Amino acid sequence: MITVVGIGADGWAGLAAGSREAVAAAEVLVGSARQLELVPASEAERVPLPSPLLPALPGLLAAHEGRKVCVLASGDPMFFGIGSTLARLLGAGALRVLPHVSSLSLACARLGWPVEKVTAVSLLGRPLAALAAELRPGARVLVLGPDGDAPAAVAGLLTARGYGASTLTVLSGLGSPEEARLSGTAATWPATPAAALNVTAVECVPDPGTRPLARVPGLPDDAFDHDGQLTKRDVRAVTLSRLAPLPGELLWDVGAGAGSIAIEWMRTHPACAAVAVESHPARCARIRRNADTLGVPALRLVEGRAPGALAGLPAPDAVFVGGGATTPGVLETSWAALRPGGRLVVNAVTLESEATLAHWHAAHGGDLTRLSVQHASPIGGxxxxxxxxxxxxxxxTKGDIS
Structure with missing residues (x-):
């Protein structure tokens, strides 16, 4: 059993009695250099956390198997912390977690923000672009920064995305005697680094003319950089309704074009994941730009032609084929890879691909729909x-048909 103890910037003085007992009883203390300095000297062996963490962590734990190991974590170990990582590696039954007050709770307490109405974004080992998905008028977002440059980076992204009028409050050293607070707007934020331990609180205010982007499917076509190979807005909304994303599910977007289906799938919930498969190098570059701009930088991009490019990918919960339905093996491979209950959605615009869908529908069933969209436009005056x-x-849906 490994004990994980959350510790705040107030150090030993802020620990509950049970957490102090766990630290004092440890034979091995694991933590960052800063965390290890917060606890008093003892006979325990002190082991600094390795960097990079994930590849070295299993070996570190194996080296101390059979000993009383206590891992120190910042605040709540299960809030973007090492407790979550250890639970994935070892299982919850192998851990005893003693949390401290999280930086989220401390920040909300200082600001008077209800915790349940705040969105948290961690930039610890994660790209800044992930923040873009959370920008909307009136949103309150807490950004956990990895270093003192994070507040200025957050301000830069907000300004670039049309939210320069947003209020930023940087809370540093939360819970310590050196706790500090600095406020301003994103557009006027100084480039001067903040303290290394900081949380940036954002109250989102759009600049005049900024168009908020919804999280429901059907973003405007011009929200994407594209060369015309784009599932258009109205058809995209219908397509995603058929794909029916649920939190934690994985989508394959085969023949991704601009990546619009995969990106909007991921925007429906932070836990949704997607793989965009595209053979055209220039389009792959557009997909990456679109994913960053629209706040889903974790989108996995595979450059290659299906069905060969699909080999070795994790099993999907849904597959969208927007191009290549007539390519031998694409539909067969996609259907075979789907998990039970998974959804396959294929769009066709040519007679040849339409004939392929008619064949699959006749042989296997499912739902066949034809969409015709009309838009009002000028004709003379x-x-x-x-x-x-x-x-x-x-x-x-796999399971509904043979």
Missing amino acids: FTGWRTSMPVTVWSA
């Missing part, structure tokens, strides 16, 4: 309807 190319959508 008047307004008329212009019809977009019809799109045929075949969708099926």
